[in-house]
Amino acid sequence: MESFTKDLEELIEFLSKKYNIKLNNKSKKIIKELHEKVYSFCLIDFELKRKTNVKTFFLSEARSDSIKLIPLLLLGFRKPIFLLRRSMVEGVLKFIFYEEHPIEYKLLDINVKSKYDIDELFDYVKKHPLSYNNKRIEDLASKIKGTYSDLSRFIHATNTSFSSSRKTLQDVKIKENELERFSSAIKILLQDLMTLVLYFRKEDINLFDVENKRFIFNNLSRTGKRIIHNLN
Helix, strand or coil: CHHHHHHHHHHHHHHHHHHCCCCCHHHHHHHHHHHHHHHHHHHHHHHHHHHCCCCCHHHHHHHHHHHCHHHHHHHCCHHHHHHHHHHHHHHHHHHHHHHCCHHHHHHHHCCCCCCCCHHHHHHHHHHCHHHCCCHHHHHHHHHHHHHHHHHHHHHHCCCHHHCCCCCCHHHCCCCHHHHHHHHHHHHHHHHHHHHHHHHHCHHHHHHCCHHHHHHHHHCCCHHHHHHHCCCC
């Protein structure tokens, strides 16, 4: 897609000029594949905002988090990446919940603290009528919750396997094998979150620009596509 190609070129130029990051061919391929997922995630927010009356505030926050991932990844800042990924999960869950609870959403505008914690938001997704008797959605929600728990353990370093041993700025860098591993984990999470959003906003998908819709679906996982199309 022409707009994606242009956006990728601008990203690589930005990384070079702003952070003096030079990518070899293998790293460019990794970043291109990751940026495809980030761009698709952003397109969903863009299309919902443009074509519907859906309240996208929390989804837009998750979108904002997603576009920071690649620069931080290439700079080697691991903990902020974990924080952003966890924040994206929270944003998507809040988007799904508050879109269907306009009164609670309005209360947020007058600074009434939400009483809904992350476990309750996950339960809401699992027990939602659209999820009823749909094992794929239940499994997807459980998978995302497991990822969220792992991210939290790393952030809070609950045991030595989740702690970071970097002691100097010189240690804050990313190796190519780490780049591939981190990128793969981020792509999987983005695909899972896109699937969740699209499943709960399925009636809006046909309003999307045809080219954007095709690009988004091309970047879903095979399981994600089956969930959206209700295939066994």
